[in-house]
Amino acid sequence: MxxxxxxxxxxxxxxxxxxxxxxxxxxxxxxxxxxxxxxxxxxxxxxxxxxxxxxxxxxxxxxxxxxxxxxxxxxxxxxxxxxxxxxxxxxxxxxxxxxxxxxxxxxxxxxxxxxxxxxxxxxxxxxxxxxxxxxxxxxxxxxALPHLAWREDVPRLTGTHRLSEIQTQRLTERLLRMLNARDEPLTWVLRRAAEVAATLAEARLDRVGVGRFDELTDLLFSANPDRLPAPPGADRAKAGVTRGARAMLRQLVYAFSAHATIHELRAGFFRRFGLRFRHLRDAGRFRRGRGEVPATHGLPPGVAFDRVDAVKAADDPGEAERIEDLVRRYLTERVASRSVFGAGYYDWPVVDGLLALWASAAAWGFLARHRAAAQGRAAITYDDAFESLRIVDRSATRSPALGTRTERMRLRYLARSGALPGLVEAYALVT
Ligand code: SF4
Incomplete structure (x- = not known):
């Protein structure tokens, strides 16, 4: 038939x-x-x-x-x-x-x-x-595809409770409206999105329940930003990003940029042992953030961490406009294709997926600064943003390192400490 x-x-x-x-x-x-x-x-x-x-x-x-x-x-x-x-x-x-x-x-x-x-x-x-x-x-x-079992396309709110299809649609529509509000500066939009996600992370959604999730998101998305309930530690984020938060962001950057080739993955015991050793050593260097950024398959050698942090967001209006368009299109794609939570993102609940999305914007900012520093520039250009997106998107949703429990705990910590919005702003691609 x-x-x-x-x-x-x-x-x-x-x-x-x-x-x-x-x-x-x-x-x-x-x-x-x-x-x-x-x-x-x-x-x-x-x-x-x-x-x-x-x-x-x-x-x-x-x-x-x-x-x-x-x-x-x-x-x-x-x-x-x-x-x-x-x-x-x-x-x-x-x-x-x-x-x-x-x-x-x-x-x-x-x-x-x-x-x-x-x-x-x-x-x-x-x-x-x-x-x-x-x-x-x-x-x-x-x-022509073989029969594949379909998977639920609605994310978990928390625990085992899933949003309904209508709730998921409403949530993605709100996010898309926020991302595409062209009359608002992009960095402000992303910072505010990170604040909403951090507030949701603190909201004990297990007690709020699926039924009241709409009410809560209505309140947060429509709130005057100055009246948003501030997550604990928000003052520290305002005053500047702590060293600990920067160290966590660098660890996230490492998770994005480190990957093994198929030859390394298929190598014998001693070579794989060496790979594991190199991985632990480089992860430690990213955490400490001193000296040179370790070279990975995604990052060229010879750039010191402090040179990366000294690079400014794009300040040329023409470059900034093109970067804004790229950022909005990319983040819109992630939300519209639902590659941001649930079955599209390591089966993570809504809040963790949103935290990961906004944190990836900060990691992207770090990677673009690294490329600019490697080429001796003081501010990010469109090419820096364009090329570093390749590293971010190659790993997001695909790298096992980004889907671990440790990663989720790190994001939760950044949300709870109020550091995530500050990081999104500190590593913004455009001013
Ligand atoms: S060759 Fe591959 S990477 Fe290049 S444009 Fe075509 S699909 Fe994209």
């Missing part, structure tokens, strides 16, 4: 566009997981002797496309910057992970929830066609 295709739920992001411009970056960044059928198809394509290395390898319980030492996909043709499978057998012969990028999809009761990854430069730069143009292609792709 024919079945009706499920709706494709595209995130509504004002002004957002995308088309592939064949820059080849995803062929370095993406870890391409293969199904058994895709593996068999690659075997049938018979690449023996052409690639120099195996076409795919085991990674834990998965099979993934193999990579060269510099991170390039085994199928990337460096002469043309194009995929060899695509060139020889056509687009449809490529693994699904490559075909669908930079979109991701997850099945929810209402259809296929689509998210757009901003680690693709064309997505971050909003270049190409409007997103609605890609709906038929995505519909075709999801039609």
């Amino acid at each position: 024919p079945t009706t295709p499920l709706p494709i739920l595209m995130p509504q992001i004002p002004g957002q566009r995308w088309s592939c411009h064949s820059c080849g970056r995803c062929c370095y960044d993406l870890v391409g997981h293969l199904s058994a059928e895709e593996r068999a198809r690659i075997d049938r394509q018979d690449w023996r002797g052409e690639l120099g290395i195996e076409p795919y390898v085991r990674l834990g319980r998965s099979t993934v496309l193999n990579k060269h030492d510099d991170g390039a996909c085994v199928f990337l043709d460096r002469a043309t910057n194009l995929c060899r499978i695509h060139a020889r057998f056509g687009e449809q012969a490529k693994p699904l992970a490559c075909r669908i990028y930079p979109f991701t999809v997850r099945p929810v009761p209402q259809g296929w929830r689509v998210a757009l990854r901003f680690d693709c430069p064309s997505a971050a730069g909003s270049q190409g066609e409007g997103l609605a143009k890609h709906r038929p292609f995505l519909g075709e792709l999801v039609g």
